[in-house]
Amino acid sequence: MMDRRVRKTREALYSAFVALVAERGYDGFSIQDLIDEADVGRTTFYAHFKAKEDLLQFGFNRWRDELTSLPKSTAAERRGFMEALLGHTKSHAGLFAALLGGGGGALAETEFRSIVEEVVAAEVGPDEHRATMIAMLSGALLAAIRQWIDAGVKGSGAEILDAFDKLVSAAKR
Amino acid sequence: MMDRRVRKTREALYSAFVALVAERGYDGFSIQDLIDEADVGRTTFYAHFKAKEDLLQFGFNRWRDELTSLPKSTAAERRGFMEALLGHTKSHAGLFAALLGGGGGALAETEFRSIVEEVVAAEVGPDEHRATMIAMLSGALLAAIRQWIDAGVKGSGAEILDAFDKLVSAAKR
DNA sequence: TTCGGTAACGGATATCTTGTCCGTCATCAA
DNA sequence: TTGATGACGGACAAGATATCCGTTACCGAA
Incomplete structure (x- = not known):
């Protein structure tokens, strides 16, 4: 099974992604905005996804x-x-x-x-x-x-x- | 009629745009690349187009x-x-x-x-x-x-x- | 419950891109 | 010829990107 921390982080990032896309559109926010919304460290994002599109x-x-x-x-x-x-x-x-x-x-x-x-x-x-x-x-x-x-x-x-x-x-x- | 300089500049920018899109894809180049290719000043680009999309x-x-x-x-x-x-x-x-x-x-x-x-x-x-x-x-x-x-x-x-x-x-x- | 491994963290950073400012020079159309 | 206009290079601040580091906190298997 996947490490709980991994699951939590990905979930947090994906939820933030969905919220931001719906609110501001796909191009309306930066990765900085995303990790702020998800309350996740910058490094952490890149450990899981290569770019916004991966999400x-x-x-x-x-x-x-x-x-x-x-x-x-x-x-x-x-x-x-x-x-x-x-x-x-x-x-x-x-x-x-x-x-x-x-x-x-x-x-x-x-x-x-x-x-x-x-x-x-x-x-x-x-x-x-x-x-x-x-x-x-x-x-x-x-x-x-x-x-x-x-x-x-x-x-x-x-x-x-x-x-x-x-x-x-x-x-x- | 339109000023010859204007026509020339726009033509140069549009030609460069077409070439770069075909070569690298729409997202594959920056405005910097575009004006380099068109051999046009940075200021000049913004005098004619607001963004890449305008082109x-x-x-x-x-x-x-x-x-x-x-x-x-x-x-x-x-x-x-x-x-x-x-x-x-x-x-x-x-x-x-x-x-x-x-x-x-x-x-x-x-x-x-x-x-x-x-x-x-x-x-x-x-x-x-x-x-x-x-x-x-x-x-x-x-x-x-x-x-x-x-x-x-x-x-x-x-x-x-x-x-x-x-x-x-x-x-x- | 312990303990080795792993994930997340904050902070820093080098690099790139963007959009706008300036004064100067070249070209235009009348 | 000349006044107007466009293009120029250079510079700039602001923001974003992707990656580095050492440290801390958490996980799950023994």
């Missing part, structure tokens, strides 16, 4: 671990997966809003997309443009989620999944 | 001006517009690759999307989820272009437009 990766890895445990065999299960995805997004809307529209956007988007792609790929049949289609559908879903967040994450997001289904059915033909 | 905006504004002059009334004209878009992207692939996957990603994506949305909106009929649909299609197109770039911009991009048409037709129903 973002750290969070996505956690989330990914959480999501990969869900079953994705049947269409219904995949719908459940997406609902879980939307639910998590909704409950951390402030964080995602800051991420998707800031300096962490590139990494956040890549991570988000890779999580989504796994499920989308299962919906797309073999095709000459399969790779293009998967990229397009993932991009479409991500764009819809982003717009949902920008509009204040109203509703359960079911409209998004419905609209998405429309596109998926087109991809199948 | 990116400057480039997109140019591109936008170029594209808005194209007609977009008929479906065929809109297809031509998209072909022009893809053509330009292809001939500046190195630049876009660095932008869409780097720190300038947020602004670059916003700009790219806003250029695309105008055309996409014309394809989508009135609908209860019109806004969502437009966002999705724009996102899909952008994702396809990004994948195209990552794969080495092979071909004319016609496959992208074909696949895109499939999705558009689904959105119309």
Whole structure:
């Protein structure tokens, strides 16, 4: 098991990170601000993370671990997966809003997309443009989620999944 | 008309910017590096641009001006517009690759999307989820272009437009 | 409960980047 | 030709970064 001190320090840093991103945006604070907020020594930060971006990766890895445990065999299960995805997004809307529209956007988007792609790929049949289609559908879903967040994450997001289904059915033909 | 000195300075800065982004990525160089490359005084940079991001905006504004002059009334004209878009992207692939996957990603994506949305909106009929649909299609197109770039911009991009048409037709129903 | 190992600490530091100031010189357009 | 304007180099303070040190406090296995 991991040393308790390590766990505590990482937790403190990650919590501070989340709070600061939501409050000031990804580029709105320095590492100095971060370690002040986390109440952790400067050296300690660098003992655990190489840069701010590592912290973002750290969070996505956690989330990914959480999501990969869900079953994705049947269409219904995949719908459940997406609902879980939307639910998590909704409950951390402030964080995602800051991420998707800031300096962490590139990494956040890549991570988000890779999580989504796994499920989308299962919906797309073999095709000459399969790779293009998967990229397009993932991009479409991500764009819809982003717009949902920008509009204040109203509703359960079911409209998004419905609209998405429309596109998926087109991809199948 | 604009003072020749002003034109020359801006051109020098923008050329250096393009070269450095393509070579080292958006976050891979400092303003110091930029003015060294452009062989321009530090003060001079700040007399024209507030930050690195302004230079990116400057480039997109140019591109936008170029594209808005194209007609977009008929479906065929809109297809031509998209072909022009893809053509330009292809001939500046190195630049876009660095932008869409780097720190300038947020602004670059916003700009790219806003250029695309105008055309996409014309394809989508009135609908209860019109806004969502437009966002999705724009996102899909952008994702396809990004994948195209990552794969080495092979071909004319016609496959992208074909696949895109499939999705558009689904959105119309 | 002890004890060797390990993590966190504060403080210091060298280096880089940023944005702004100045007076001087070169270039422009009228 | 000339008054206006832009570009220049040099310098500067402020802030951030990443790494060093010796010391202290905590952990968990024996």
